[in-house]
Amino acid sequence: MKKTNQLPTAFLAGLLLALPPLSAPALAEEDLAVTEIVETVDLDQPAATDGWSFPVALEDMNPEYIVLANKHYLLSEDYVPRDLVKVPKDPKKGGIKWKSAPKEGHQLRKDCAEALCAMNAAMREIDGFQEMYLKSAYRSYRTQKTMYRNRLAKHNGKDDGWVSQPGASDHQTGLGCDVIPYNWTKKSGMNEKMMQEEECQWMAAHCHEYGFIIRYPAEKKDWTEINTEPWHLRYVGIPVATYIAENGLCLEEFHQQLQAAIDGYLAAGGDRSRVEAFIQVSSDEN
Numbered sequence: 001m002k003k004t005n006q007l008p009t010a011f012l013a014g015l016l017l018a019l020p021p022l023s024a025p026a027l028a029e030e031d032l033a034v035t036e037i038v039e040t041v042d043l044d045q046p047a048a049t050d051g052w053s054f055p056v057a058l059e060d061m062n063p064e065y066i067v068l069a070n071k072h073y074l075l076s077e078d079y080v081p082r083d084l085v086k087v088p089k090d091p092k093k094g095g096i097k098w099k100s101a102p103k104e105g106h107q108l109r110k111d112c113a114e115a116l117c118a119m120n121a122a123m124r125e126i127d128g129f130q131e132m133y134l135k136s137a138y139r140s141y142r143t144q145k146t147m148y149r150n151r152l153a154k155h156n157g158k159d160d161g162w163v164s165q166p167g168a169s170d171h172q173t174g175l176g177c178d179v180i181p182y183n184w185t186k187k188s189g190m191n192e193k194m195m196q197e198e199e200c201q202w203m204a205a206h207c208h209e210y211g212f213i214i215r216y217p218a219e220k221k222d223w224t225e226i227n228t229e230p231w232h233l234r235y236v237g238i239p240v241a242t243y244i245a246e247n248g249l250c251l252e253e254f255h256q257q258l259q260a261a262i263d264g265y266l267a268a269g270g271d272r273s274r275v276e277a278f279i280q281v282s283s284d285e286n
Ligand SMILES: [Zn+2]
Pocket: 136, 171, 176, 177, 178, 229, 232
């Protein structure tokens, strides 16, 4: 991954040239030209003593973007993402269509909203693709509570696996969104047959390029305990999404791998302050 701390070569060369002559003899003895010296200063390499052996660097993960929300890792009632923005709804101006939305509009965390709009812009360029629309985005704990209660009432008090309990919804993270081909609901309702739509197949294959994963894939029901949802995207950032896609994981599996890597890192004497923010303890243990 590209590091932002790489200094321009010209700047380094300037620094070396500006060194007082007294510090130069050792270099002169080696008969190295300034350009050769500069090439030996490799700022792109992680420090050898880093100790972090997980395939995704700590610097490439935002702990807030990989937060797990499910029935074993409940978000608190007051968990509200701090940078929610209203998603622009005009696709001609770089937004994504809505059909209906809560009165404050559909909201997502800023990076997630931008990534979604970028992905939608790319999809609109593809011949034969229908317009996509944003059906659902951020939902508060309270909204989820109402939805869950209504769902139970409709099914004689039974949880049918379609609506998460409050605190367990990926939508509360402000990083989960339901993205649907425009004409779909008129045809068949919300079910896994949506995967037949080429737009959904495209999203499954390409959403990681924008930092998203399909949060509830068909083959991961044992892990997610949620029915297949080809429409539910979850923003985790590009490095993590790419790792998850390349390794065929779901977020629960990724979380398990990461927590194991953190345990290993700490057991080997790693710096706790570097990984503290990534540690998420199951609510089952409380
Ligand atoms: Zn959803």
